[in-house]
Amino acid sequence: TQLLEQSPQFLSIQEGENLTVYCNSSSVFSSLQWYRQEPGEGPVLLVTVVTGGEVKKLKRLTFQFGDARKDSSLHITAAQPGDTGLYLCAGANAGNNRKLIWGLGTSLAVNP
Amino acid sequence: GAVVSQHPSWVICKSGTSVKIECRSLDFQATTMFWYRQFPKQSLMLMATSNEGSKATYEQGVEKDKFLINHASLTLSTLTVTSAHPEDSSFYICSAAGQVVEKLFFGSGTQLSVL
Numbered sequence: 001t002q003l004l005e006q007s008p009q010f011l012s013i014q015e016g017e018n019l020t021v022y023c024n025s026s027s028v029f030s031s032l033q034w035y036r037q038e039p040g041e042g043p044v045l046l047v048t049v050v051t052g053g054e055v056k057k058l059k060r061l062t063f064q065f066g067d068a069r070k071d072s073s074l075h076i077t078a079a080q081p082g083d084t085g086l087y088l089c090a091g092a093n094a095g096n097n098r099k100l101i102w103g104l105g106t107s108l109a110v111n112p
Numbered sequence: 113g114a115v116v117s118q119h120p121s122w123v124i125c126k127s128g129t130s131v132k133i134e135c136r137s138l139d140f141q142a143t144t145m146f147w148y149r150q151f152p153k154q155s156l157m158l159m160a161t162s163n164e165g166s167k168a169t170y171e172q173g174v175e176k177d178k179f180l181i182n183h184a185s186l187t188l189s190t191l192t193v194t195s196a197h198p199e200d201s202s203f204y205i206c207s208a209a210g211q212v213v214e215k216l217f218f219g220s221g222t223q224l225s226v227l
Contacts (some may be wrong), residue, residue: 006155010153014202039201040121040220040221040223041220041221042116042118042205042207042218042219042220042221043205043218045215045216048215080196086153088155088156093191099158099161100216101156102155102156103155104154104155105153105154105155107153107169
């Protein structure tokens with residue numbers, strides 16, 4: 001069974017601080033997606049990384065896919081209260097890239 | 113981007129009643145739809161995968177007679193929670209994938225509260 005270990009599970013920081021969320025697996029994924037979800041809403045796709053070693057930036061968010069495509073990280077610079085939410089990573093396999101393997105999620109609270 | 117509409121957004125019902133949740137793809141044909149269950153501040157738990165015109169594939173531990181899934185058209189899938197009990201209270205989310213677009217689009221979720 002493929003697993004995605006996501007850490008930390010909970011994170012509470014002050015506005016302006018930096019943070020990194022990690023997703024690790026012993027399995028190789030064809031791609032990995034990061035989502036952000038607010039309470040009472042469905043997840044919203046932030047980014048998809050496909051190539052080993054790939055780095056993508058979305059404003060203050062930096063996403064990296066490991067060289068071996070087994071792990072990924074999300075780094076937020078100068079966090080703001082608007083970044084508060086549940087961050088989810090999800091990995092896809094080449095054979096069935098619609099049935100995602102989900103991490104457990106990171107609940108982030110950014111305090112003003 | 114593609115839009116998936118999920119209805120209702122929230123529902124409160126008495127124990128023993130059945131509740132139907134609809135998931136519609138508004139601007140694309142969804143050949144595959146997924147149904148998830150989610151507890152507060154936790155990740156999504158895949159319940160079942162449904163393909164248009166065929167029976168849904170349920171994940172291990174999910175009762176297919178309890179959670180009835182129908183994917184009768186390329187734009188609509190429904191999840192019916194039969195004889196709901198308080199332990200069925202949860203946030204249910206659907207997602208849809210088209211034939212060409214290799215992406216998932218999520219509904220906004222349904223909060224079910226069973227009294």
